[in-house]
Amino acid sequence: MQIGLLTDAFEHLTRSQALAWCAGHGISRVEFGTGGYSPAPHASLAELSGSAVARDALTGELAGHGVTLGALNVSGNPLHPDPAVGRRHDADLRGRAHQHLEKVQSEIARAVARDTGVAAEDVGPQAFAGAAMAVLFTLRSIGLEGRDDGPAQLAVGVEFLRAGLAALTSTR
Numbered sequence: 001m002q003i004g005l006l007t008d009a010f011e012h013l014t015r016s017q018a019l020a021w022c023a024g025h026g027i028s029r030v031e032f033g034t035g036g037y038s039p040a041p042h043a044s045l046a047e048l049s050g051s052a053v054a055r056d057a058l059t060g061e062l063a064g065h066g067v068t069l070g071a072l073n074v075s076g077n078p079l080h081p082d083p084a085v086g087r088r089h090d091a092d093l094r095g096r097a098h099q100h101l102e103k104v105q106s107e108i109a110r111a112v113a114r115d116t117g118v119a120a121e122d123v124g125p126q127a128f129a130g131a132a133m134a135v136l137f138t139l140r141s142i143g144l145e146g147r148d149d150g151p152a153q154l155a156v157g158v159e160f161l162r163a164g165l166a167a168l169t170s171t172r
Contacts, residue, residue: 004029004070011041015058018042019065029070030062035092036076045072049099 005027010018022030032043047054062069074096076089106120113120 002028004031006031006033006073007042008033008038011039013041015042016061016065019061019067022067023065027067029068031071031073032069033074034072035074035096036089038073038075043072045074045096045099048072 003026005022007015007018007022007030010021013021019030022028032040034040034043034045043058044054048058058069074092076092078086078090078093080086080089109120113122
């Protein structure tokens with residue numbers, strides 16, 4: 001069994017110090033907060049997204065401490081009673097979701113291009129939608145069967161895909 005820890009609990013420590021503490025206490029996986037409620041003390045998603053050097057530094061630090069990355073997390077409440085907090089959380093959540101969808105679309109485009117011989121930039125959102133639907137059908141077959149809320153969960157997934165496709169196609 002592996003034990004993980006959200007490093008926000010150690011915001012007073014540097015990333016290296018937090019990883020050393022985890023390694024010294026048998027914690028083998030860490031989760032870094034990257035926005036929303038998290039002060040993001042140990043990982044800047046913008047920096048990691050934009051810099052291979054930053055990603056390599058993080059990978060090296062993790063390996064050096066014998067710890068693996070369990071997750072990058074942004075959690076927040078866009079409906080927070082304080083409108084300023086809600087707007088910040090909404091921006092963090094939407095920004096992360098949009099970044100993730102763009103990356104997923106790029107990966108799918110590269111895979112389709114590799115398999116068909118077309119240029120990745122010529123693979124449009126329809127390929128993303130097709131691959132995403134395949135994922136949803138797989139999830140339905142392995143995880144939602146026998147659940148009373150299976151159809152509702154599938155509907156949520158389809159709505160998420162529609163919103164993702166709308167966001168991706170609006171930026172082209």
